[in-house]
Amino acid sequence: xxxxxxxxxxxxxxxxxRVSIADPSLAARLSAVLGTHISSSTQSSYDSATRSYLRxxxxxxxxxxxxxxxxxxxxxxFQALWISLPSLKLYLSAxxxxxxxxxxxxxxxxxxxxxRTLRGLKKQFGCP
Numbered sequence: 001x002x003x004x005x006x007x008x009x010x011x012x013x014x015x016x017x018r019v020s021i022a023d024p025s026l027a028a029r030l031s032a033v034l035g036t037h038i039s040s041s042t043q044s045s046y047d048s049a050t051r052s053y054l055r056x057x058x059x060x061x062x063x064x065x066x067x068x069x070x071x072x073x074x075x076x077x078f079q080a081l082w083i084s085l086p087s088l089k090l091y092l093s094a095x096x097x098x099x100x101x102x103x104x105x106x107x108x109x110x111x112x113x114x115x116r117t118l119r120g121l122k123k124q125f126g127c128p
Contacts, residue, residue, distance in 0.1 A: 049094035073117040
């Protein structure tokens with residue numbers, strides 16, 4: 001799979017950071033703290049949503065990470081045919097979380113294309 005990122009890997013930003021060499025026990029503590037920032041049921045939902053996104057990208061030979069606005073907007077348009085918009089928002093949160101966990105900066109907050117895609121889907125499917 002192009003650019004495959006394992007679901008729920010330890011954040012690479014910690015393992016590759018100087019703190020992991022300077023103070024391995026602190027790095028381990030930080031990883032443990034970050035690993036508990038969401039509940040296990042939310043994590044399970046995130047894992048499922050992330051796998052969906054990875055399958056979408058693999059089927060179209062798209063690179064999943066770092067996430068770009070065209071890929072994410074395409075994914076939103078596709079998924080909206082199958083899931084509700086509130087569920088789609090959970091999927092988007094999962095993709096953001098997986099991207100950050102993989103060590104990529106999230107740059108799509110406030111992205112015009114993504115916002116317009118979501119707004120268009122709301123109008124199309126009549127969801128608040």
